[in-house]
Amino acid sequence: MAAPSANCEDERYCMALSAYNRQHKKDIKEFKPLQQKALDALVGGADCICCLPTGFGKSQVYEMLPFVDPNSLVVVVVPLNAIIAQQIQKLGSMAICLSKGKDLPTNHIADGTVRYIFTHPEDILNNRKITDFFRQDNVKRLNTYLVIDKAHFLKELKHMGASFPITVIYCKSIQWIGYGYEMARQILEDSFYAGEKTPENARVVMFHSSMENSSGKLKDMILGKLQTPPETCCLRLVFASVALGMGADLKHIQRVIHAGPPTTLETYVQEIGRSRRAESQAQAILYFNNNDLAVAHMQTNMKEYCRSDKCKRLLINEYFGFSNTSKPKICCNVCQPDLGLEWKFTQLSLYGILPT
Structure with missing residues (x-):
């Protein structure tokens, strides 16, 4: 040593x-x-x-x-x-x-x-x-x-119940998905289910590619619930891999959180596009640090999006060749810093919000 x-x-x-x-x-x-x-x-x-x-x-x-x-x-x-x-x-x-x-x-x-x-x-x-x-x-x-070790996000779900916005958290590995799901079970306790302890009544679920090898019933049940109006749906939080959303019209997702950035801006836009399909206001939240951006396959466009002080919506529009037309009332945390905090722990960690 x-x-x-x-x-x-x-x-x-x-x-x-x-x-x-x-x-x-x-x-x-x-x-x-x-x-x-x-x-x-x-x-x-x-x-x-x-x-x-x-x-x-x-x-x-x-x-x-x-x-x-x-x-x-x-x-x-x-x-x-x-x-x-x-x-x-x-x-x-x-x-x-x-x-x-x-x-x-x-x-x-x-x-x-x-x-x-x-x-x-x-x-x-x-x-x-x-x-x-x-x-x-x-x-x-x-x-x-x-x-x-406190978990404020899941405590928020426990106390808000049906008023908690339907949220998808994209994780970088199945292990992370499992950690999040287990933490939810520990913290929510009896509030984990809305009624009887059956998969149909779970407020929190996992969604990943391994589910495709099963009968498909659980996967279809989750996708069906995400197309159901929030007032009639008990599902509130999904820990997911990139498998969620491919080819599905999930109308009622109100918030998308990334626990680490995807490697390309195309993937990021595709995944935050899971929200706001029902023409309601939605949020996209991205957590990352410099280690996340240093991975071998992280593309320059994603690094620029994370690090730039330029309007996030403008960056996306320019990358995909669209003109930046009329800016919405609520845009991004660069244009309206009051939407959220940007935490900088000696430049190691950043937090950003992009309404979609």
């Missing part, structure tokens, strides 16, 4: 990084500035909100805590089983998963063998066994760090 970089000025952080690299067979030479800023806040006893792009290294912040603070216990509340399983596998004997009915390995926590506890929100809230555990003297002497 390589030694930490000379830029690692804080001796405590240098030693922690060396120990982390040895434990996990990594070759990380230094912290990113925002990672170190978060660690400074946490070790200093302050609360910290880490709002950073996918792949930036947010998990590494809490993974590093036991190496920076040897007297620490990190409790991570996560809604996704997949993430918990990955972290348990990565952290090995230093981590456990806490679930209802499972006994806590108190001795292993007290002697420092277990440094991370992963759990679901419902397994830790209103759990008397957990409360009693944290009141024990040998646990109270530890510096306990609480890490919470």
Whole structure:
């Protein structure tokens, strides 16, 4: 393993990084500035909100805590089983998963063998066994760090119900689709279904190419619901791949979100074109960072669309050879910044809205 970089000025952080690299067979030479800023806040006893792009290294912040603070216990509340399983596998004997009915390995926590506890929100809230555990003297002497992964978007669906706009989230892989769907089930709980627990009553569904190998009934059911007026349709959120929308007239989609840009502007326009078929106002929201734009097959036209400060509608019209005729009252976040925020985390993350 390589030694930490000379830029690692804080001796405590240098030693922690060396120990982390040895434990996990990594070759990380230094912290990113925002990672170190978060660690400074946490070790200093302050609360910290880490709002950073996918792949930036947010998990590494809490993974590093036991190496920076040897007297620490990190409790991570996560809604996704997949993430918990990955972290348990990565952290090995230093981590456990806490679930209802499972006994806590108190001795292993007290002697420092277990440094991370992963759990679901419902397994830790209103759990008397957990409360009693944290009141024990040998646990109270530890510096306990609480890490919470919140999902505001799905909480919005839970509270808005039928008033939540019919939304499609295009994901870059089936794995991402699965993560989103599982998170929805965890957060919505009893609100996941509108009535009996049947596929027809699900408020959230997945749609991807693998469904074409089945009988096709579920796929046809989803497409049929997306052509049904919102007031008579319980479906509100679809986690989808590019398979959704090919050749289908989906009239009632009101919002299209991309979790990462497609590689071409043609694909992007085709996918946001799933919305506003019923002549109602709709939104197209695109999340991306510089890593997304650096992929091998990302075309220049898509990069320009993401990075340009030029009117988004004008860029699309010019690319496809159309004159920019009368501009609508609501255009894009460049023309009307009040439509949404553009967040720039040291130029690593951008957020844009384009009404379609």
